[in-house]
Amino acid sequence: MMVLLFLILLAAVITAWTGYRQAALNLFTVNMVLAVVWFLHHVSSQLTIQL
Known part of the structure; x- marks a missing residue:
């Protein structure tokens, strides 16, 4: 999962560097949503294990 987030972030950086600001912003937003x-999910699974 972390690899996927890193790849999306990398794609966002590349698109920002090439000048596609809106596309980079979209990718970054998707990355943030996935991270959250x-x-x-990680926190809830940890809580479920403790309960």
């Missing part, structure tokens, strides 16, 4: 979802 993954984090929440």
